[in-house]
Amino acid sequence: MNVNSVTNILDLAASSHQLSILQSLVHHGLLHHKEMFEQFLARTVFTHPGEIFTEIVKEDRKVAQDILDSFVDIENEENEEPFLKIDLRAFRTQNAVETLLVNGHKDIFYHPVVEAYMVMKWHKTRPIFYSFLAWNILSAVILSLLVIADQNHHQTVETAVTNYSITILLVLSIMLYVPILVTEVTSAVQTHRKLLSKKKIVLQSLYLLLFLFLISTRPYTEHCSYNTTVRKLHQHIAAWTVLTAWLKIFILSQDIPAITIYFQMFISVFCEILKFITAVLSVLIGFSLSFHVILPYNKQDGERFSSPINSFLKILCMMTGELSFDTTFSELILEVEGTTQIIFLLFFLTTNIVMINIMIGLTITNIQETVKIKEQLILVRMSLLTCLMEKLVFMVQNVGRRCKIGIGNWYKFLEEFVDSQIYFKLNESFKNKSMMYTVTNKNTEHVNVLTKDLLPTNYTLPRHIYDTCMAIVADRIELEAAMAEAEQAAGDGEDYTSLYGDDQYEEIQGESKYGLWDFKESLMKELKRDLCKLMRVEKTFSSVKKKPKSVNVRPGLALGVITLQVGRSGRLASVIFLFVQAGARGL
Numbered sequence: 001m002n003v004n005s006v007t008n009i010l011d012l013a014a015s016s017h018q019l020s021i022l023q024s025l026v027h028h029g030l031l032h033h034k035e036m037f038e039q040f041l042a043r044t045v046f047t048h049p050g051e052i053f054t055e056i057v058k059e060d061r062k063v064a065q066d067i068l069d070s071f072v073d074i075e076n077e078e079n080e081e082p083f084l085k086i087d088l089r090a091f092r093t094q095n096a097v098e099t100l101l102v103n104g105h106k107d108i109f110y111h112p113v114v115e116a117y118m119v120m121k122w123h124k125t126r127p128i129f130y131s132f133l134a135w136n137i138l139s140a141v142i143l144s145l146l147v148i149a150d151q152n153h154h155q156t157v158e159t160a161v162t163n164y165s166i167t168i169l170l171v172l173s174i175m176l177y178v179p180i181l182v183t184e185v186t187s188a189v190q191t192h193r194k195l196l197s198k199k200k201i202v203l204q205s206l207y208l209l210l211f212l213f214l215i216s217t218r219p220y221t222e223h224c225s226y227n228t229t230v231r232k233l234h235q236h237i238a239a240w241t242v243l244t245a246w247l248k249i250f251i252l253s254q255d256i257p258a259i260t261i262y263f264q265m266f267i268s269v270f271c272e273i274l275k276f277i278t279a280v281l282s283v284l285i286g287f288s289l290s291f292h293v294i295l296p297y298n299k300q301d302g303e304r305f306s307s308p309i310n311s312f313l314k315i316l317c318m319m320t321g322e323l324s325f326d327t328t329f330s331e332l333i334l335e336v337e338g339t340t341q342i343i344f345l346l347f348f349l350t351t352n353i354v355m356i357n358i359m360i361g362l363t364i365t366n367i368q369e370t371v372k373i374k375e376q377l378i379l380v381r382m383s384l385l386t387c388l389m390e391k392l393v394f395m396v397q398n399v400g401r402r403c404k405i406g407i408g409n410w411y412k413f414l415e416e417f418v419d420s421q422i423y424f425k426l427n428e429s430f431k432n433k434s435m436m437y438t439v440t441n442k443n444t445e446h447v448n449v450l451t452k453d454l455l456p457t458n459y460t461l462p463r464h465i466y467d468t469c470m471a472i473v474a475d476r477i478e479l480e481a482a483m484a485e486a487e488q489a490a491g492d493g494e495d496y497t498s499l500y501g502d503d504q505y506e507e508i509q510g511e512s513k514y515g516l517w518d519f520k521e522s523l524m525k526e527l528k529r530d531l532c533k534l535m536r537v538e539k540t541f542s543s544v545k546k547k548p549k550s551v552n553v554r555p556g557l558a559l560g561v562i563t564l565q566v567g568r569s570g571r572l573a574s575v576i577f578l579f580v581q582a583g584a585r586g587l
Helices: 009-015 019-032 034-043 049-059 061-070 096-103 112-151 155-160 163-190 198-216 228-253 260-279 281-294 308-319 339-372 374-399 401-411 435-440 463-490 516-534 582-586
Strands: 072-075 083-087 421-424 446-450 456-462 559-565 572-578
Touching: 009 019, 009 049, 019 034, 019 049, 034 061, 049 061, 049 096, 061 072, 072 463, 083 112, 083 463, 096 112, 096 374, 112 163, 112 228, 112 374, 112 456, 112 463, 163 198, 163 374, 198 228, 260 281, 260 339, 260 374, 281 308, 281 339, 308 339, 339 374, 446 463, 456 463
Parallel strands: none
Antiparallel strands: 072 083, 083 421, 421 446, 446 456, 559 572
């Protein structure tokens, strides 16, 4: 550790890897000296901003959001249009992504600075994930071939497959599954418990058990044979193993950001329909048992209702419209007429009309709700995969020095940018597009990322990140202009009484023909002016150091409540003023 490079106590704790001390310092500063600590964070350039920002996210989300806002700025070049600059120094730490996922509020997680970092990080880590996905698909294909060859049900398979080929497929299945198992166990151990997917853990554990039973219940020589019970058990296990292997591919493909919304639609609709069917399960059981009682000897339909289990399965098929009326409910083959027709009508109205339409409505509603959060789903998937790949890479780095050098330099993409700052501006082609094109193609437009020397890179960011960052900068410029006006107005205090004891008096406005209306307008102007004086000039994003000073405020003439909209859109600051003036008694 180079002590001379450390300029403050927070950097000293971070550089010494004393995270407990750093956490205590941040907690104490935000709890007991919040205003001074915020000013200190805004004015100080840290050498370890990642560790410090991580602790701030855990303690105070509002301060963390203000810091993220300060990472967005505009840089002007001579005779050039301004470039938008984003500082990513806060993410130069190992657990930055995981901290945001575990402790970050949605206002922080969906911040454009965080989104820009996630998109670029995913661009760098996606080859690792796609390689892992391809390895899983290859393992599932080899396992499927093994099961098909081992069961030997088809004539072509029976003539083409030999014991030698089955042995090769078995060895390949084991060799391909062992790295997958190691990766899954390592990921489950290294990942934070709040980020673990229960569906994945259950499915992976189930597949492991089934795979072990599969390779242990099959004969390996011609002289070794099992009884009928074991062979039947092996068939059951083989069927479930193949299904579980491809379900793992389905769950793993859900993590692909580009298509994750479709998997989310499927899972959301499936869960909602399953809950609805569970709610009406008693009705379905009642109809299935009723048909089992009155239609047990129907020969034309293969005696579908002769068994209670088959009767229930037949009911589920009838819900989809497969009624088989001519071979099931025709009066020529019925033995219990009257009751059969009445129960059939009740079944038709209840299931084919009411239940089916309810399930269609639930499907449409869930799809619409999923589409609304499409961008959030994509960002969450990117973040989860980035966190997982980050854990795996650091695990490989700890295995040996050689892997650490080779993978580390390739993985840490922030090293490609000087001071971890990226630049970009809107292309001329985007500026000349019509409003219709902008609305219909907002998700397809991307902005090229530039280095500090304004050289193009291989990274691109969605257009909405650029627009959101520009809105943050515009709000900052507007607020700083209001602060500058308030500072200038603070010097004109010769015509009012100061709250700090200055013996000055407010100028009384003369009479006007508009009477109370003109007086009201004047009063509102003065109250608004007083509000600007009360607002602090030292903001988190301000680069100018200002000295605190007393503020002169004119007392109003009544009790008033003013609500002004400041800062970013949607943030309201309600300020209540209580003004008492001796001359107010005359009103």
